[in-house]
Amino acid sequence: MSDTPNVVTGDLEAPTTEAPEELRDTASESAAARREIHDMWVAGTEEPAWMRSYTDEGAQEMLEADQDPAVDLHRGTVVEDDFIFEEPADDDELQILNMGPQHPSTHGVLRLHLELDGETIRRVKPIIGYLHTGMEKTAETLTYMQGSTNVTRMDYLSPMHMELAFSLAVESLLGVEIPERGQAIRVLLTELNRVSSHLVWAATQGTDLGAVSMLIYGLRDREYILEFFEKTTGLRMNHNFIRPGGVAADLPDGWEEDVERIIEKVSQGVAEYEELLNGNPIFQDRTIGVGVITPEECKALGASGPIARASGINWDIRKAFPYSGIDKYDFEVPTGKHGDVWDRYQVRIAEIWQSLGIVKQVLEKMPPGDYRTPDRKVTPPPRKRIDESMEALIHHFKLFTSGFKVPVGETYRAVESPRGELGMYIVSDGRERPWRMHARTPSFNHVQALPTMMTDSLVADIVATIASCDPVLGDVDR
Amino acid sequence: MAHRSGPSGFLLTTYESAVNWTRTRSMWAATFGLACCAIEMMATGAAHNDLARFGMEVFRASPRQADLMVVAGRVSQKMAPVLRQVYDQMSEPKWVISMGACASSGGMFNNYALVQGVDQVVPVDVYVPGCPPGPQSLLHGILMLQDKVMAGEIRR
Numbered sequence: 297m298s299d300t301p302n303v304v305t306g307d308l309e310a311p312t313t314e315a316p317e318e319l320r321d322t323a324s325e326s327a328a329a330r331r332e333i334h335d336m337w338v339a340g341t342e343e344p345a346w347m348r349s350y351t352d353e354g355a356q357e358m359l360e361a362d363q364d365p366a367v368d369l370h371r372g373t374v375v376e377d378d379f380i381f382e383e384p385a386d387d388d389e390l391q392i393l394n395m396g397p398q399h400p401s402t403h404g405v406l407r408l409h410l411e412l413d414g415e416t417i418r419r420v421k422p423i424i425g426y427l428h429t430g431m432e433k434t435a436e437t438l439t440y441m442q443g444s445t446n447v448t449r450m451d452y453l454s455p456m457h458m459e460l461a462f463s464l465a466v467e468s469l470l471g472v473e474i475p476e477r478g479q480a481i482r483v484l485l486t487e488l489n490r491v492s493s494h495l496v497w498a499a500t501q502g503t504d505l506g507a508v509s510m511l512i513y514g515l516r517d518r519e520y521i522l523e524f525f526e527k528t529t530g531l532r533m534n535h536n537f538i539r540p541g542g543v544a545a546d547l548p549d550g551w552e553e554d555v556e557r558i559i560e561k562v563s564q565g566v567a568e569y570e571e572l573l574n575g576n577p578i579f580q581d582r583t584i585g586v587g588v589i590t591p592e593e594c595k596a597l598g599a600s601g602p603i604a605r606a607s608g609i610n611w612d613i614r615k616a617f618p619y620s621g622i623d624k625y626d627f628e629v630p631t632g633k634h635g636d637v638w639d640r641y642q643v644r645i646a647e648i649w650q651s652l653g654i655v656k657q658v659l660e661k662m663p664p665g666d667y668r669t670p671d672r673k674v675t676p677p678p679r680k681r682i683d684e685s686m687e688a689l690i691h692h693f694k695l696f697t698s699g700f701k702v703p704v705g706e707t708y709r710a711v712e713s714p715r716g717e718l719g720m721y722i723v724s725d726g727r728e729r730p731w732r733m734h735a736r737t738p739s740f741n742h743v744q745a746l747p748t749m750m751t752d753s754l755v756a757d758i759v760a761t762i763a764s765c766d767p768v769l770g771d772v773d774r
Numbered sequence: 775m776a777h778r779s780g781p782s783g784f785l786l787t788t789y790e791s792a793v794n795w796t797r798t799r800s801m802w803a804a805t806f807g808l809a810c811c812a813i814e815m816m817a818t819g820a821a822h823n824d825l826a827r828f829g830m831e832v833f834r835a836s837p838r839q840a841d842l843m844v845v846a847g848r849v850s851q852k853m854a855p856v857l858r859q860v861y862d863q864m865s866e867p868k869w870v871i872s873m874g875a876c877a878s879s880g881g882m883f884n885n886y887a888l889v890q891g892v893d894q895v896v897p898v899d900v901y902v903p904g905c906p907p908g909p910q911s912l913l914h915g916i917l918m919l920q921d922k923v924m925a926g927e928i929r930r
Contacts, residue, residue: 397853398860400805400835404812405853426853427809430887445882452810452906496813499820515820522817533810533906770809773850 390418395758397426403500403762404769406743415754420747424740427773435733439699440466443730445536447720450735451771452533453496456482456489457713459538461735464619464709465720466540469702472671476663478542479620484555484658485528485538486620486711487651491562492521493714494648497766498569501641504759505582510569517565524554541675542668555659559652566648573641583638587749587761590635597748598741601716603765606643607635613712625657637764644766647714674700699728708736715739715766739771790928797841797867798920799829804840806860808847811874811906815846818909828916837863842919843896844912848876849889861896869923871915872898875905 396407405426411419435446447462448455495518502510522532527548529535537544573579594604604611612629614622630646632639668675676695677688704726710719716738725731742765749761819825834840837860872892875881878901880890902915
């Protein structure tokens with residue numbers, strides 16, 4: 297451990313005031329030895345925000361009995377304040393139920409603190425942070441070249457969208473243009489990813505409502521898309537394929553047949569789901585009028601994507617702020633009316649059809665040309681040039697070891713992920729690493745909207761509502 | 775395991791190998807999906823890869839009914855006590871598969887938030903590499919665990 301504080305470098309001024317005395321106060325020497333007080337300063341604020349940060353050496357000794365309760369509170373292993381709430385004065389019959397964080401129907405490690413009046417939920421409190429990975433902090437240590445490796449693991453059901461949002465943000469700071477073929481490949485992959493993500497949603501929504509065969513069907517059809525992804529990018533998930541400057545490689549030979557097969561198989565599959573679920577009285581009973589959210593509440597809580605569209609808001613980033621030339625393709629934005637689980641189901645199924653339509657259009661008019669920007673500041677030289685030219689070899693080496701520098705500035709670029717508006721906010725101080733990166737992730741807002749949807753509904757509707765929000769906890773906690 | 779003895783169809787074996795055989799062929803996993811690897815774990819259980827071939831398709835939501843914990847994903851500092859509690863609630867005999875780079879070593883996230891390897895919290899029998907490991911990798915890990923159980927002694 298070094299004694300140097302984690303001071304911001306670059307053009308930004310470091311704060312000069314001292315840390316408050318109570319933060320310097322440490323309970324035990326062993327705890328103090330493992331702990332450093334770092335000063336962190338958020339751009340745009342006048343006062344520096346003092347906080348403690350812990351080194352990973354301390355993290356490794358987690359299982360040691362730590363005598364300092366403040367450490368546990370800080371790490372979140374003790375969540376005392378989550379239980380502080382005002383008891384209703386006249387009702388001591390409320391039962392408190394903890395759901396999660398290892399409950400299979402919470403789609404990951406979401407924990408819900410429920411107050412029940414019999415079968416009715418009177419209050420819901422989502423408790424998050426069980427999958428906090430510190431990715432936004434890790435992003436500050438990775439170059440822009442490596443950055444998409446990190447962000448792709450946030451929302452693991454739509455890795456392509458995470459990579460795309462990151463790449464668009466970096467490209468807008470760099471000011472590079474992506475060739476048409478690169479853009480078309482991006483649209484193809486992100487729309488296929490939207491389908492595969494919605495297929496997992498269909499699988500889990502069906503399973504949570506008792507239609508367990510949906511799990512088999514949904515994951516069966518998703519495999520066709522994942523096979524194509526594996527062929528294209530080398531990995532089934534977490535591809536790191538869409539990078540600042542374009543995409544990592546061209547599409548593989550015979551990709552047209554693969555995509556045609558995907559369209560055929562997934563169309564068959566989705567038609568099957570509709571046949572299975574649409575007229576199913578149990579499915580209708582469990583979804584119609586359940587988990588309702590109004591357009592006003594959507595706007596107040598920042599809900600976007602299928603949830604906002606199911607309540608009637610015609611809002612899609614692809615139409616509002618088109619990216620990667622997606623405005624060249626012809627598609628519609630399906631919307632619902634009632635904002636309940638049933639409408640969200642209908643909207644998502646309609647989105648699968650729309651995305652398949654976009655994929656079909658990309659297939660028909662895939663432009664020829666380069667798949668990444670010709671700007672040699674960002675793109676490594678072609679493999680052939682490396683054998684011929686010493687400069688190209690050096691350039692390649694420098695690009696992959698130290699990365700490229702990005703001009704000073706800040707940017708926010710959003711894409712429409714399967715879950716909603718997914719934005720990347722990047723502040724650059726002119727070096728090859730972001731000074732600060734923040735992801736505006738849709739699942740976070742949707743988990744925030746859960747109490748609005750669930751309050752005064754029945755216990756059995758919890759799983760239907762959570763599944764219809766399709767939260768990915770990696771997206772929430774990051 | 776089998777020694778055929780005589781025409782009358784007797785099957786002779788040791789008590790140990792019979793018990794181990796039943797343990798491997800009905801090993802029920804606890805649902806402990808954390809992150810990306812959980813999706814691959816689901817894919818392993820689904821139609822294409824069909825975990826049911828190995829008698830393991832029954833994912834139990836209750837740790838009391840589970841023999842195997844597949845730690846699928848990154849374990850944060852906040853999740854580690856929960857993970858340990860679920861492990862403690864499982865009845866003996868029990869095994870742990872650490873699935874993926876994050877669970878095995880912290881993976882690419884060497885930072886303040888993650889436990890750098892789930893073996894600091896629970897004893898691990900098989901580590902499955904990959905980020906995330908594909909269904910084939912997980913199946914390989916499961917087969918290795920079955921071999922390990924078959925070769926082991928009955929102690930609990």
